[in-house]
Amino acid sequence: MHVLIAGGGIGGLTTALAFQKLGHRVTVFEQSHQLEEVGAGLQISPNGMRVFDALGVSARVEKDAFRPRAQELRFGKGGARILTIPVRDVSRARWGGEYLHLHRADLIDALGGALKDRQPDAVQLGCRVVSYTQDETSITAHLDTGEQVSGDLLVGADGIHSVIREQMIGADKPRYTGNVAWRAVVPVSELGEHAPPETASVWVGSRRHAVTYRLRRGSLANLVGVVECKERLIESWSATGAREQALKDFKGWSPVIRTILQKAEVLNRWALYDRDPLPVWSEGRAVLLGDACHPMLPFLAQGAVMAIEDAYVLARAVTTSATVPDALAAYESIRKPRASRVQAGARRNAALFHRGDPISKLFTYGPIWFAGQFLPSFAHGQHDWIYAHDVTTLPDAGV
Numbered sequence: 131m132h133v134l135i136a137g138g139g140i141g142g143l144t145t146a147l148a149f150q151k152l153g154h155r156v157t158v159f160e161q162s163h164q165l166e167e168v169g170a171g172l173q174i175s176p177n178g179m180r181v182f183d184a185l186g187v188s189a190r191v192e193k194d195a196f197r198p199r200a201q202e203l204r205f206g207k208g209g210a211r212i213l214t215i216p217v218r219d220v221s222r223a224r225w226g227g228e229y230l231h232l233h234r235a236d237l238i239d240a241l242g243g244a245l246k247d248r249q250p251d252a253v254q255l256g257c258r259v260v261s262y263t264q265d266e267t268s269i270t271a272h273l274d275t276g277e278q279v280s281g282d283l284l285v286g287a288d289g290i291h292s293v294i295r296e297q298m299i300g301a302d303k304p305r306y307t308g309n310v311a312w313r314a315v316v317p318v319s320e321l322g323e324h325a326p327p328e329t330a331s332v333w334v335g336s337r338r339h340a341v342t343y344r345l346r347r348g349s350l351a352n353l354v355g356v357v358e359c360k361e362r363l364i365e366s367w368s369a370t371g372a373r374e375q376a377l378k379d380f381k382g383w384s385p386v387i388r389t390i391l392q393k394a395e396v397l398n399r400w401a402l403y404d405r406d407p408l409p410v411w412s413e414g415r416a417v418l419l420g421d422a423c424h425p426m427l428p429f430l431a432q433g434a435v436m437a438i439e440d441a442y443v444l445a446r447a448v449t450t451s452a453t454v455p456d457a458l459a460a461y462e463s464i465r466k467p468r469a470s471r472v473q474a475g476a477r478r479n480a481a482l483f484h485r486g487d488p489i490s491k492l493f494t495y496g497p498i499w500f501a502g503q504f505l506p507s508f509a510h511g512q513h514d515w516i517y518a519h520d521v522t523t524l525p526d527a528g529v
């Protein structure tokens with residue numbers, strides 16, 4: 131098949147690698163003039179790494195990554211630890227893959243580089259897909275350059291503001307969650323004694339929380355700071371905010387958080403909107419994947435990983451099904467329950483991290499502390515349904 135892919139982000143490039151591996155020809159249309167990503171970090175959990183293992187790209191992905199020692203839950207004020215779950219020495223044995231922290235640009239470089247080696251003409255840069263038309267036997271992507279390119283399948287991996295989704299289903303109506311996320315990346319060498327620990331740490335507090343972790347072999351510190359905020363800001367990777375506001379939002383918090391906010395060259399600010407699962411994922415030979423299909427709040431760090439899982443399942447369904455409609459029906463039936471469950475789990479975590487009054491803090495974090503101290507296997511087990519999920523060994527159910 132000739133598979134057209136709108137969007138050269140993490141979802142689009144993984145889709146291209148998966149189809150290419152299974153013997154198809156791919157064309158990725160990316161609107162930017164180079165394959166690039168915003169300056170921010172990403173956690174890739176074992177369920178995503180299993181796909182990279184199967185696609186033979188893990189060595190490239192791991193090259194500049196950081197392997198965190200553990201996941202931690204801490205109080206934002208004072209920094210006391212509530213829970214520590216070891217991951218570095220546990221991840222492969224328990225969940226079947228590494229748990230990594232990556233700079234987004236490093237991941238895009240690794241995936242784009244692998245694709246270029248395997249099919250040098252796969253990516254067309256500076257090409258925005260504006261619409262599609264189709265008949266019984268083919269689908270045509272219409273580009274903003276006026277060019278039209280036909281293939282057997284069009285994958286909409288064009289992110290949260292997807293034009294493929296809009297044509298398929300109509301304009302979406304996202305709900306503002308009342309949260310904005312500050313984002314910053316700072317060299318660890320500039321943070322001195324206040325460098326964040328070598329862990330994936332969630333710092334909790336009243337109506338706000340922060341996440342810190344290290345990137346690029348440990349040389350960079352990444353911060354995401356989520357704050358409840360009435361003002362409706364825009365949903366954009368490039369929107370920025372004022373340092374005074376960020377410091378005000380995290381007043382009295384651990385110097386680990388405040389030092390990153392003080393040292394960051396740029397403080398990005400992304401408003402968090404929520405969306406319900408879509409009624410349909412495909413129309414004829416057009417199909418959605420990743421954020422275009424099931425955008426989710428970042429509170430389980432699974433949005434990109436779900437796009438990676440989607441990519442593998444879609445390529446395999448298309449390869450093993452008799453017809454395209456059969457393949458897309460199988461893809462949706464396998465992926466929808468999983469993506470919707472993760473979407474709902476991420477929504478629940480927002481409240482868990484923002485407890486304010488002492489009673490709800492005690493009843494929320496007390497049992498978590500107890501489990502971490504006395505039932506470590508129970509604490510690990512809470513992640514099994516996400517991290518141990520292996521799309522590379524799913525039977526071709528329904529395909």
Ligand SMILES: Cc1cc2nc3c(=O)[nH]c(=O)nc-3n(C[C@H](O)[C@H](O)[C@H](O)COP(=O)(O)OP(=O)(O)OC[C@H]3O[C@@H](n4cnc5c(N)ncnc54)[C@H](O)[C@@H]3O)c2cc1C
Nearest residue numbers: 137139140141161173259288289420421431432433434435
């Ligand atoms: C604060 C924050 C933290 C997060 N942390 C994590 C994490 O730790 N782990 C995790 O797994 N997920 C995380 N996520 C979610 C993750 O960022 C997304 O789920 C992921 O980037 C989705 O990938 P995608 O390829 O579907 O879309 P995108 O990354 O949005 O890529 C879409 C691509 O398509 C291109 N494009 C768009 N429209 C067109 C068009 N019409 N034609 C051609 N090209 C087009 C864009 O330029 C872009 O390159 C986080 C999200 C946020 C907001």
